[in-house]
Amino acid sequence: MATASSLRAAVPATAPCAGLRSTSAASSVRVAPAARGGRGRLVAKADAPSSATASKSDGHELLLFEALREALIEEMKLDPTVCVFGEDVGHYGGSYKVTKGLADMFGDLRVLDTPIAENSFTGMGVGAGMKGLRPVVEGMNMGFLLLAYNQISNNCGMLHYTSGGQFKIPLVIRGPGGVGRQLGAEHSQRLESYFQSIPGLQMVACSTPYNAKGLMKAAIRSENPVVLFEHVLLYNLKEKIPDEEYVLCLEEAEMVRPGEHVTILTYSRMRYHVMQAAKTLVNKGYDPEVIDIRSLKPFDLHTIGNSIKKTHRVLIVEECMRTGGIGASLRSAIIDNFWDYLDAPIMCLSSQDVPTPYASTLEDATVVQPAQIVAAVEQICQ
Amino acid sequence: MAAAILRRLTVLTPAASRRVAPLPLPLPLLARGISDSTDAITVETSAPFKSHIVDPPSRSATTSARELLSFFRDMSLMRRAEIAADSLYKAKLIRGFCHLYDGQEAVAVGMEAAVTRADAIITAYRDHCAYLARGGDLVAAFAELMGRRDGCSRGKGGSMHFYKRDANFFGGHGIVGAQVPLGCGIAFAQRYRKEGTVTFDLYGDGAANQGQLFEALNMAALWKLPVILVCENNHYGMGTAEWRASKSPAYYKRGDYVPGLKVDGMDVLAVKQACKFAKDHVLENGPIILEMDTYRYHGHSMSDPGSTYRTRGEIAGIRQERDPIERVRKLILAHDFATAQELKDMEKEIRKQVDAAIAKAKESPMPDPSELFTNVYVNDCGLEVSRPHLVLRIGPRIAELEWAKMNK
Numbered sequence: 001m002a003t004a005s006s007l008r009a010a011v012p013a014t015a016p017c018a019g020l021r022s023t024s025a026a027s028s029v030r031v032a033p034a035a036r037g038g039r040g041r042l043v044a045k046a047d048a049p050s051s052a053t054a055s056k057s058d059g060h061e062l063l064l065f066e067a068l069r070e071a072l073i074e075e076m077k078l079d080p081t082v083c084v085f086g087e088d089v090g091h092y093g094g095s096y097k098v099t100k101g102l103a104d105m106f107g108d109l110r111v112l113d114t115p116i117a118e119n120s121f122t123g124m125g126v127g128a129g130m131k132g133l134r135p136v137v138e139g140m141n142m143g144f145l146l147l148a149y150n151q152i153s154n155n156c157g158m159l160h161y162t163s164g165g166q167f168k169i170p171l172v173i174r175g176p177g178g179v180g181r182q183l184g185a186e187h188s189q190r191l192e193s194y195f196q197s198i199p200g201l202q203m204v205a206c207s208t209p210y211n212a213k214g215l216m217k218a219a220i221r222s223e224n225p226v227v228l229f230e231h232v233l234l235y236n237l238k239e240k241i242p243d244e245e246y247v248l249c250l251e252e253a254e255m256v257r258p259g260e261h262v263t264i265l266t267y268s269r270m271r272y273h274v275m276q277a278a279k280t281l282v283n284k285g286y287d288p289e290v291i292d293i294r295s296l297k298p299f300d301l302h303t304i305g306n307s308i309k310k311t312h313r314v315l316i317v318e319e320c321m322r323t324g325g326i327g328a329s330l331r332s333a334i335i336d337n338f339w340d341y342l343d344a345p346i347m348c349l350s351s352q353d354v355p356t357p358y359a360s361t362l363e364d365a366t367v368v369q370p371a372q373i374v375a376a377v378e379q380i381c382q
Numbered sequence: 383m384a385a386a387i388l389r390r391l392t393v394l395t396p397a398a399s400r401r402v403a404p405l406p407l408p409l410p411l412l413a414r415g416i417s418d419s420t421d422a423i424t425v426e427t428s429a430p431f432k433s434h435i436v437d438p439p440s441r442s443a444t445t446s447a448r449e450l451l452s453f454f455r456d457m458s459l460m461r462r463a464e465i466a467a468d469s470l471y472k473a474k475l476i477r478g479f480c481h482l483y484d485g486q487e488a489v490a491v492g493m494e495a496a497v498t499r500a501d502a503i504i505t506a507y508r509d510h511c512a513y514l515a516r517g518g519d520l521v522a523a524f525a526e527l528m529g530r531r532d533g534c535s536r537g538k539g540g541s542m543h544f545y546k547r548d549a550n551f552f553g554g555h556g557i558v559g560a561q562v563p564l565g566c567g568i569a570f571a572q573r574y575r576k577e578g579t580v581t582f583d584l585y586g587d588g589a590a591n592q593g594q595l596f597e598a599l600n601m602a603a604l605w606k607l608p609v610i611l612v613c614e615n616n617h618y619g620m621g622t623a624e625w626r627a628s629k630s631p632a633y634y635k636r637g638d639y640v641p642g643l644k645v646d647g648m649d650v651l652a653v654k655q656a657c658k659f660a661k662d663h664v665l666e667n668g669p670i671i672l673e674m675d676t677y678r679y680h681g682h683s684m685s686d687p688g689s690t691y692r693t694r695g696e697i698a699g700i701r702q703e704r705d706p707i708e709r710v711r712k713l714i715l716a717h718d719f720a721t722a723q724e725l726k727d728m729e730k731e732i733r734k735q736v737d738a739a740i741a742k743a744k745e746s747p748m749p750d751p752s753e754l755f756t757n758v759y760v761n762d763c764g765l766e767v768s769r770p771h772l773v774l775r776i777g778p779r780i781a782e783l784e785w786a787k788m789n790k
Contacts, residue, residue: 083574109574115604120563120597127567130552131502133574154557155564162543163553164536165757200758223760 057243065235067209068098071216072136074245076106079134082220083110085121086138095140096176096235122148122173126155129169134220142177142229143189156225157200172219174228178269178319179356179367181233188356188363190320195227196297196329203296204250205229205268209239211294214248222250229296231269253300259289262313262377265304265330267293270317270368277373286377296326304330305338312343313380317368322350344380349373416728417447417719425713427652434634436641436670439659443651447719449495453650454710456494457487458729460511461707462736463520464680467510467527470740471684476527479556480541481508485648485679488706489614490515492653493582497661502572504552504565505584507542508614508678512584516551518544520736524743532746536753550579559585559592562611566598569609580608580661588619590633599669603640606668610660611637613673614647620682621691634673641667647674648704677704 062070076082083106084099090113093100103111114121118139125135139145145152152173159167179188195203202224206212212230219226256271257278266274271292278288289307293300308314314334316327327348334346349368356366422444431438464484470476483490486508493503494515505512510523518534526533527541535543535554545553552568555561565583572579589595590613602609613633617624624631634642641663645656653674660670677700681688688697714720720728 109605112605115597115600117594117597117601120566120594120601123560123563123594124567124570124598124601127504127552127564127569128571128574129567130564131568131571133571150557150560151563155555155560159553160760161757162535162539163545163547164534164538166535166545166547167552168760170760202759 059240059242061238061240062209063235064206064209064212064230064237064239065096065098067213067239067241068206068216068230069100069102071213071220072099072102073105075217075220076102076110079220081132082134082136083112083128084136084138085112085114085125087114087116087140089113089138094138096230096232098235099138118144118147119151123151123155125171125173126151126159126169129156129171129225130159130167134170134172136172136174136220139173139175141187141189141232142175142191143186145173145175145191146189146194149194152195152201152225152227153198157198160200160224168223169225170220170223171225172216172222172228173225174216174219174230176230176232176235178229178231178233179351179363182358182360182363183232183356184358185355190351192229192296193320193323193325193328196326200225201297202226202250203229204294205231205296206294207231207234207268207271207292209237210241211248211254211292213241214246215250215294217247218250221247226250229268233269251295251298251300253303254292254294255289255303256292257288257290259287259311261287261311262289262315262380263304263307263311264288264290264315264317264373264377265293266290266317267296267326268319270319273368273370274317274373277370277377280370280374281377284374284378286381288377293330299330299333301333301337304334305341308334308338308341312341314342314344314346315373315376315380316346316348316350317373317376318348318350319367320350321353322348323353325350347376347380349376415721416451416724418451419447419719420449422446423717425651427655428646428649428709429652431652431656432634432644434632434637434642434671435639436643436663438643439655441652441655443655445651445654447714447717450710450714450717450719453491453495454707454714454725455728455732456491456515457650457707457710458732459520459736460484460487460490460514462729462732463514463523464510466736466740467524468680468684470524470527475744476541476684477529478540479507480527480684481682482680482684483508483511483678485700485705486614486616486674486676487511488650488653488709489612489647489674489676492650493612493657495650495654496657497580497582499549500577500579501661502550502552502565502568502579502581503584504561504568504581505554506558506561506586506589507554507556508586509542509544509554513544513546513551513554516546516549518546518549518551520739521742521746524740525746528743528746529748530743530746531749531753532743536757537749538753538757559589559594561585562589562592562595563598565611566602566607566609569602569607570605572608573605578665580610580664582610582612582657584612584614586619587613587615587617587624587631587633588622588627590615590636591628599637599640599671602669603637608664609669610657610664611640611669611671613671614676615673616676616678618678618682618691620686623691632673634671637669637671640669640671642671642673644673644675646704647676648700648706649709650706 088095089099090103090111122137125137128135156169204215206215219228264274274290281288318327320326327350331346351367424442427441430441461484464482471480490511522534526535529537542556543554562585565581569581619627634644643656646652656672663670
């Protein structure tokens with residue numbers, strides 16, 4: 001394709017986040033030198049140790065939900081317009097304890113216990129955002145936000161545009177989603193794909209305590225509405241994070257494990273299935289490069305492109321449904337931009353287009369498992 | 383002599399300066415007889431206020447010559463603008479949906495008279511006159527309707543998306559009822575920041591059956607938000623009469639534990655009285671519902687003739703008996719604040735003003751093609767030209783152009 005080849009040298013040298021105010025001094029740290037390895041070198045833990053190595057002091061260990069809370073507390077202390085809306089976020093402390101203690105610290109108005117009325121309290125968040133506040137709206141489960149879809153799509157996403165730039169909606173919409181442990185179909189939804197077409201929204205998915213805190217802070221500081229996807233099964237992940245303040249870049253992907261043979265693009269919980277598969281793959285002599293894309297909208301084509309230029313093979317591993325999923329969009333973005341670099345068709349492993357069943361064996365079969373990832377890499381690398 | 387006339391024509395006084403000057407109109411000097419007096423007069427509203435779990439305000443409204451004339455002028459301007467929009471639509475200069483407000487002017491004008499620009503107003507898609515009442519520019523309004531660059535939303539919103547942030551006018555919303563929670567959110571922010579201001583949250587009889595309205599009302603009452611829910615009841619939700627859609631069309635009572643007032647929405651003084659009362663009420667007590675009994679002469683939108691679900695007799699009857707502009711005209715004439723001829727001349731001037739605004743709006747060009755991509759995000763993050771790898775998501779052809787631009 002003539003068009004694509006004229007773009008061969010296109011990937012610019014500048015990092016994507018230049019100029020965005022979301023980065024600060026201790027920002028978007030990529031993989032520290034210690035973890036970058038040659039062939040056969042494994043990353044021992046599932047998540048990148050970049051955080052602790054880069055920090056000047058010892059850092060402190062915490063769980064992912066505590067990291068989210070730390071971010072919220074820091075931002076609420078810094079900026080009095082930051083407030084939280086949601087069901088049971090206040091006195092109860094949050095159904096996943098992300099907002100535990102916040103109501104005592106900041107009061108009932110800033111940590112607002114809403115009735116069960118997602119459509120209207122999301123709408124209220126949008127209105128408050130238009131009037132200068134910075135609400136963080138929690139869906140107790142991402143699935144419940146389907147009730148607020150009109151508000152998220154039409155008002156949150158579009159008002160900046162339809163008002164010709166007059167109003168901004170600096171909302172953060174967050175909550176746990178994904179397939180859990182036999183929570184049933186309606187509480188095990190993967191909604192990234194539903195929101196991705198909404199113009200005006202940004203979407204990020206956190207996967208480690210380090211990136212959870214950094215992304216939460218960045219999302220709160222962003223002038224755009226940001227949907228932050230958390231995962232029900234990742235709240236108790238433990239990691240050491242820096243003591244000093246840091247904010248990550250919303251649009252940047254995270255290099256989890258550099259490699260040479262294949263680029264594996266993933267996000268959220270599937271990152272861990274990928275890293276588990278990576279152990280097996282390394283033992284079989286493969287050298288996968290694993291990137292946690294983190295930014296679901298827009299994609300960080302800078303990082304992704306550089307990787308594809310190196311490995312020429314792509315596997316996408318995601319938890320959302322096959323049909324119209326993040327993987328589907330990512331695949332077409334890669335084809336549009338990096339066709340000439342590909343030596344094999346892009347493979348995409350997604351979860352099945354079914355409601356999540358209750359039975360544990362069926363539930364396991366709904367999402368992508370490490371064995372399938374290993375098989376896919378073997379196929380691509382033939 | 384000239385100085386005296388100029389003094390009478392000046393509209394800004396200490397009392398009125400909190401309320402920004404009414405719609406600009408270069409009054410010709412031949413209107414020398416029009417009274418500009420601010421002496422208070424008392425006028426009875428058309429009917430007493432009906433109320434639900436609250437003591438209604440008195441039906442004696444205070445006004446003045448100056449105020450009545452500004453009402454006449456503002457409502458006439460709105461009427462003329464909406465009729466002109468009708469012609470522009472038929473001439474295919476306005477496309478898509480166009481919902482006209484003629485007949486309902488008293489609600490926008492009376493409300494504005496009761497509040498300041500620090501108070502917030504949000505409404506649905508029948509928003510042209512609310513925009514004008516908030517100090518919106520006539521040229522920008524017509525330019526927006528025609529999708530031009532100088533439109534109040536840069537041509538990207540259209541009829542249903544007029545906003546004016548510096549006047550706390552929050553639009554302009556296409557989905558029925560979705561603006562009601564937004565209005566409660568704005569009131570939440572007002573309470574959060576202890577501003578001492580209120581939000582007027584407008585919706586129609588059709589939207590009155592939306593679940594999100596009751597959700598929002600519950601929260602507003604729970605947290606004592608300074609929000610006034612205003613139901614502009616024009617008795618038809620598009621083509622369905624209120625009694626066919628609502629088990630209880632007494633919208634002012636539907637708040638249950640939230641008080642309500644029923645107001646003659648065709649009487650600008652009643653509207654002003656009720657809004658003043660409501661503003662004081664909500665700052666102390668939390669939300670209240672105002673049901674404005676009003677009427678639209680046009681159909682629901684320009685696609686609806688408006689006569690299949692109601693009789694022409696009914697429309698003519700309302701025009702004859704309850705027209706808001708005629709009501710004020712009669713008041714002005716009865717008090718001898720101006721002569722019939724002077725008022726007619728004023729209307730002629732207004733017509734010229736509207737025509738001039740349309741002519742100016744027509745000169746505005748279509749938006750630049752690059753405007754397709756601006757304001758999607760703030761700072762256009764995600765679609766910055768300086769980051770071609772993100773621009774490339776739009777498609778190879780555009781990417782090629784952008785890349786060529788970057789590499790010149």
